[in-house]
Amino acid sequence: MLKVNTQVLCLMQHQLCEQSRPFEELKIGYFNQFAKCHIKKLLDIAVCLSETVWSATHICPMLLAYEALMDVLPLIQKFASSESDDFFSNILRNMREAFRKLIGHIKHFIQSNMEKHLDDVAIHPMTCFLICSIKSFGSHRNLVQSTLAPGDNSSSFGHLLYDVITCWKSVLTEHSNIYRADLQRQYIFLLNNAYHFNTKTDGLLDELLSDRQIIKQHDDEFKLLFKKWTESCTEEACTPAKSCLNPNCWWGSQRRSLVAFTSKFNKTFDRQKTWKVPDVVLRQVLKDRIQDCILPDYTRCLENCSSSGLFCSCLQIASGDIYTTETLETTVQGFFEG
Structure with a gap:
């Protein structure tokens, strides 16, 4: 009007x-x-x-x-x-x-609403809110950068937006403690949200942050977090089953270790196959990391048992007591398909 x-x-x-x-x-x-x-x-x-x-x-x-x-x-x-x-x-x-x-209201809104979370939702609503906010700023980039928050100091739009993102990361990490009893699920939650945020703001965020130093700091922080969370997630998924393997033990123990591995791995798989990882790329990265972590040791144990000739691996495999290399690879690819 x-x-x-x-x-x-x-x-x-x-x-x-x-x-x-x-x-x-x-x-x-x-x-x-x-x-x-x-x-x-x-x-x-x-x-x-x-x-x-x-x-x-x-x-x-x-x-x-x-x-x-x-x-x-x-x-x-x-x-x-x-x-x-x-x-x-x-x-x-x-x-x-x-x-x-x-x-300031945006940061407070994220902080006060982060506790509202449904277990079956992979991406937190506050992550979606932040993405929508950034896209709105992107649609009015000249206004926010040149008129409402100009300059290159701490009051510039790039610095203000970086503070909002930092606030979101902080409260997201704090909120992930609701899964502290299940560390891998905690890492999956963090990875889902961080990866979704990065994917949806790719390119646009660099334009809005504008300052090279801020952009580099943001990128470096996210790379470190992705590395940390991915490695921790992989370790939590693999350690229970992998701890059963001992390629240097005598043949009877090796056979029992493979059976124990299968039991532990199946428990992990049954629990995590329904977990949601919406992003196809992230989902495949996690599957590949688990496979790379677990398959070499398992293959060595399987080969040692087979080469000893002291038990018929085909009977064990047929009965479902142990995996072949191929069936283990196939099973790993079924993770996070919820």
């Missing part, structure tokens, strides 16, 4: 001046006098918009309102030439202050 009313006034003024070129300044003066009430309303709306406190769930309306305000502010300034420059500077200052408050 602000934009429409401003454009209507501009059109009226333009038509008045076009009718006769002489006395143009006089006509503009008369127009401003008779349109004084409407101009006052425009000024009031502009001030009201700039002073409005926006919640974290109203990012899009705020940015759209500010885009409209920035479009018409120069036109309003022409109508209200009697207003001091400070008046319009104050509007811009109000907008920047409101935007900084919005950033």
